[in-house]
């Protein structure tokens with residue numbers, strides 16, 4: 001039996017890998033433009049970080065974590081998300097003492113033991129940002145704007161921004177009580193899990209995938225009826241600035257994201273093109289998380305997108321991502337010219353040109369096929385006759401034009417062609 005990749009994981013190769021890389025580069029350029037700095041945290045953390053950070057009664061902590069004991073008897077967990085680790089790092093390295101807010105971005109794999117289906121995997125990639133240390137409503141708008149601009153830059157259309165406010169701990173308390181009261185009357189109709197949730201954390205009944213529970217929740221009280229003055233005011237400001245900057249949104253008071261840490265503004269971007277797994281990304285404020293993890297009260301906000309879902313959405317919309325050709329020049333050789341070709345290859349690379357050659361003893365025809373496959377812009381052909389004359393043949397793969405060039409002029413040609421875009425075949 002051949003060994004296959006584990007269920008819910010994927011090998012990202014060929015075009016998919018190029019698409020992933022394109023999306024990540026685009027995101028990183030945009031993050032940097034908006035003043036965000038990179039952070040890389042470990043792929044696994046102490047289990048307690050997620051238990052305390054995400055919440056004991058969330059589906060992620062109860063059912064979806066890859067938790068294991070290491071050889072030293074510690075309980076560790078492959079990170080199911082990036083926010084709690086960023087907050088842990090923020091506290092561990094005293095980032096609060098640096099200039100605030102801390103504006104950070106990350107890119108990495110996350111792990112959740114979910115039932116795999118299209119757009120839902122056990123290992124998947126996220127790109128995300130977190131801003132720690134500001135309660136300014138402008139920051140709420142900045143992060144939402146960044147999310148929308150990024151998805152638009154990729155070419156995605158018909159994006160739906162769902163917006164809600166989860167209120168602060170005060171509003172959440174009265175909301176929780178009202179929800180519990182509502183659910184207590186319907187106890188016998190709820191699934192076993194939700195029966196337990198009614199007492200421990202009634203908010204989490206919103207996450208249940210059971211049809212009966214979902215029907216009951218359609219008539220449940222909404223957080224919007226329990227916002228305190230200050231949370232209502234914050235939300236009004238966020239909405240009005242979003243209007244000013246021309247970001248449209250759908251108010252969705254039932255948007256209760258599956259983490260306990262959310263407070264105030266929460267949002268999710270959905271696409272009509274992905275079926276059941278329609279959330280491309282989501283996030284919100286988490287003004288209590290830094291304190292929950294041992295720091296002083298620090299407002300914070302962020303979001304993450306699922307890279308695979310973004311790629312799927314581009315495919316559904318037939319968006320041709322401008323994937324760059326990896327190879328500018330392919331060096332093809334005939335008979336005894338391989339070593340000379342290798343010299344030309346290295347010479348081109350030193351000039352800053354991306355260049356490649358065949359290492360599989362292919363015929364000239366085979367080498368041209370390979371150059372095509374690599375989407376090379378030019379092929380430099382070297383054979384014994386050319387070597388004797390100190391020249392090479394150069395073929396433009398887009399037009400099919402072929403001419404001779406003195407080997408000594410390759411560097412000048414390459415510099416002109418790939419830096420200024422000008423081709424000068426005769427040196």
Ligand code: HAM
Nearest residue numbers: 081083120121124279280281282283302303304305306
């Ligand atoms: P999340 O909504 O759980 O939020 O995940 C963000 C995105 O990751 C989702 O919208 C989806 O595109 C992708 N995603 C989630 N689970 C899977 C999966 N099993 N397979 C494929 N893609 C998936 C968070 O993770 C929060 N930490 C976001 C955040 C940052 N909130 C504040 N700061």
